[in-house]
Amino acid sequence: MGAIKGQCLCGDVAFELVAEISHVDACHCTMCRRWTGSAFISADIRSSNALKFSSDETLKWYRSSDWAERGFCSKCGSSLFYRLTENDEFLAVNSGSLDLPSGLSLTKEIFIDEKPDYYALEGDRPRLTGAEFMASLQASNEEV
Ligand SMILES: [Zn+2]
Ligand SMILES: [Zn+2]
Numbered sequence: 001m002g003a004i005k006g007q008c009l010c011g012d013v014a015f016e017l018v019a020e021i022s023h024v025d026a027c028h029c030t031m032c033r034r035w036t037g038s039a040f041i042s043a044d045i046r047s048s049n050a051l052k053f054s055s056d057e058t059l060k061w062y063r064s065s066d067w068a069e070r071g072f073c074s075k076c077g078s079s080l081f082y083r084l085t086e087n088d089e090f091l092a093v094n095s096g097s098l099d100l101p102s103g104l105s106l107t108k109e110i111f112i113d114e115k116p117d118y119y120a121l122e123g124d125r126p127r128l129t130g131a132e133f134m135a136s137l138q139a140s141n142e143e144v
Contacts, residue, residue: 003052004043004099007097008078014054014056015055021100024041024095024105024106025041025042026039026108027039028110029130041106044091044092048083048091059073066085067084067086068082068083070082070083080094081094105123107126108126108127111129
């Protein structure tokens with residue numbers, strides 16, 4: 001119920017997320033900023049089954065680290081997905097690609113220590129440095 005549509009800029013990668021999206025999160029790390037052009041604001045999904053493509057011929061994956069890869073459209077260049085190579089349950093979908101309902105809140109910012117001074121996201125929420133974020137993963141045994 002309530003599938004959310006998503007697509008790249010040209011539309012050749014088109015998909016639906018069959019998931020309840022209650023919030024989005026932002027990553028300010030240098031890699032995400034190079035990849036998206038600024039903060040990577042994503043809806044995080046905990047089930048790979050939630051992603052259903054209607055078109056994915058131009059979708060390509062770039063292995064950005066030992067543990068993750070990033071999906072993009074090879075025709076228009078849109079940054080779309082971040083996934084862990086050893087945990088196919090986790091998927092972060094670029095919020096800009098999604099037709100999200102209004103009223104969603106941004107609940108967490110990570111790698112705040114890598115955010116440049118020329119922008120800031122308003123509002124009160126946890127803002128974790130890279131070290132704090134990595135420590136929180138160890139503590140919760142949750143992978144992002
Ligand atoms: Zn495209
Ligand atoms: Zn990042």
